Amino acid sequence: MDKLNKLTEAFLPHVKWVKVLEYTYETLYMTAITTIFVFIFGLLLGLILFLTNENHILVKMINKILSTFINIFRSIPFIILIVLLIPFTNKIIGNITGKEAALPALIIAAIPFYARLVEIALREINKGVIEAARAMGASFFQIITKVLIPESLPALISGITVTAITLLSYTAMAGVIGAGGLGYLAIDEGFSRSRHDVTLVATIVSIMIVLVFQSVGDYTTKKIDKR
Amino acid sequence: MIVLNQLSKTYSKKNQHIHAVENINLKIEKGEIFGIVGYSGAGKSTLIRLINLLEKPTNGSVFVNGQDITKISSKELRVVRRKIGMVFQHFNLLWSRTVFENIAFPLEIAHVSKQEIKDRVNQLINLVGLDGRESSYPSELSGGQKQRVGIARALANNPEVLLCDEATSALDPQTTDSILELIKEINKNIGITVVLITHEMHVIKKICHRVAVMEAGSIIELGNVLDVFTNPKKETTKKFIKQIVYDDDSHESMNHLIEKYSKGKIVILKYKNENIESPILSQLIKNNDVDVNILHGKVVQTSTGSYGTLYLQLTGNDITKALDYLISLGIEVEVMN
Numbered sequence: 001m002d003k004l005n006k007l008t009e010a011f012l013p014h015v016k017w018v019k020v021l022e023y024t025y026e027t028l029y030m031t032a033i034t035t036i037f038v039f040i041f042g043l044l045l046g047l048i049l050f051l052t053n054e055n056h057i058l059v060k061m062i063n064k065i066l067s068t069f070i071n072i073f074r075s076i077p078f079i080i081l082i083v084l085l086i087p088f089t090n091k092i093i094g095n096i097t098g099k100e101a102a103l104p105a106l107i108i109a110a111i112p113f114y115a116r117l118v119e120i121a122l123r124e125i126n127k128g129v130i131e132a133a134r135a136m137g138a139s140f141f142q143i144i145t146k147v148l149i150p151e152s153l154p155a156l157i158s159g160i161t162v163t164a165i166t167l168l169s170y171t172a173m174a175g176v177i178g179a180g181g182l183g184y185l186a187i188d189e190g191f192s193r194s195r196h197d198v199t200l201v202a203t204i205v206s207i208m209i210v211l212v213f214q215s216v217g218d219y220t221t222k223k224i225d226k227r
Numbered sequence: 228m229i230v231l232n233q234l235s236k237t238y239s240k241k242n243q244h245i246h247a248v249e250n251i252n253l254k255i256e257k258g259e260i261f262g263i264v265g266y267s268g269a270g271k272s273t274l275i276r277l278i279n280l281l282e283k284p285t286n287g288s289v290f291v292n293g294q295d296i297t298k299i300s301s302k303e304l305r306v307v308r309r310k311i312g313m314v315f316q317h318f319n320l321l322w323s324r325t326v327f328e329n330i331a332f333p334l335e336i337a338h339v340s341k342q343e344i345k346d347r348v349n350q351l352i353n354l355v356g357l358d359g360r361e362s363s364y365p366s367e368l369s370g371g372q373k374q375r376v377g378i379a380r381a382l383a384n385n386p387e388v389l390l391c392d393e394a395t396s397a398l399d400p401q402t403t404d405s406i407l408e409l410i411k412e413i414n415k416n417i418g419i420t421v422v423l424i425t426h427e428m429h430v431i432k433k434i435c436h437r438v439a440v441m442e443a444g445s446i447i448e449l450g451n452v453l454d455v456f457t458n459p460k461k462e463t464t465k466k467f468i469k470q471i472v473y474d475d476d477s478h479e480s481m482n483h484l485i486e487k488y489s490k491g492k493i494v495i496l497k498y499k500n501e502n503i504e505s506p507i508l509s510q511l512i513k514n515n516d517v518d519v520n521i522l523h524g525k526v527v528q529t530s531t532g533s534y535g536t537l538y539l540q541l542t543g544n545d546i547t548k549a550l551d552y553l554i555s556l557g558i559e560v561e562v563m564n
Contacts, residue, residue, distance in 0.1 A: 128319035135279055136333040136384075137308035146335065150323045226364040227322045 046118020121155030161217025312381030
């Protein structure tokens, strides 16, 4: 520990490791909570998108409306979405700064993104398998839980990995409006105060988190993919 | 077992109407293996899907075991479907499940208890000859093994009907034969009614009792396999039968024969079961002043009987008498020159 302190003093004079740890925790907190929400609601939305993509005129309409909404939300730059959502955030969180305040914007930005990935994953499923399940007398719900989700699981997992990594960079942007996390550390405490060593450390920690996410995701996908 | 009543299916796209299946009336008996043969686009794939209502008919009704399944609720239909197994051309197994879990799938759907599933699946694995492969994933199996899983899965809920949708079309000839053998055996042992569609006459020949030939959404010919094979009426049927019988009987090879064997007469004999077992040719030679030269011959075994074709060159003084003799035995005789 002594050695680390000495090294830090010499090369990274402004870096306080306790702070780095704290901001890393905030980043992970925001990413984790958001990822859980996004996984659930994105999956649901993705399933609806997939299941409503039929030739039935009324069903098709639902699909079109949802699709349009998703496209709109996906086209809004995240930094603008945060600002637009300030009144909404204030209402449900009661605060517009801090790590909780970033959650609504993060969740709303990432759900449409993941929903699209889910839809793509479901479309990849062999239609014949769904037909086989129907021929066996499977109900609508059984087809979802026993066919659609298990058969697309590797793609769902790699999709959520990509989403989590995207969210990580979003949390950095959320840091700008005072949500804390590594983004705040890099920009407000590092860049703005010309403490480039702090920016560097924040960046390196971010990269490490991304690498860990990616390898965990890849490993899991590989493990469950029996194709 | 299955009765199709004025069954039609029309696909409408914009102002275009495609009649995939048109006004089909068909009765399939309990315990028989019924084959439907036709070229792609003939509507056979739609027809087989109308039997378990994977496709909703535009018109007409489908009776399975006396019940009109076009009139029941979707919940009741799901229960009926458990009693109609289906096997697919591309197997349609769940890659995320092992052999055991794939076969257990229809049982899970039917809410069968864990212990019962275990017993039943093991029994089925044994039936289709996949012992030792229960924990393999489909990706680790060959095509033939995958289809065995498909068959076991289709049989899991003790169905009364087995629908085979081009079940052997993705397999090599040898594997095809082993799968057909398996289906035949299952039909014999448990008396299940089998409806299969195919574009290969070989499949019909090998296991079917009755056959329907489909073209442009309609059944153009129907009957016992042996009758249809020996006495095809429609052009399409004849083409299909050519796949098996005289594969080298194109016009050219016929002309070649006539040229090469210019003496006497070249005749084609077509005969069924009873004639195959009697020594017709030696009788022919003994009783008539003719010489016989065998040019080409073939016997086709179908599951309901066999029949043969024989190409002969006849020379000598009694050709006409010899031909009359053959005709009197009930043999179909065709003189080529």
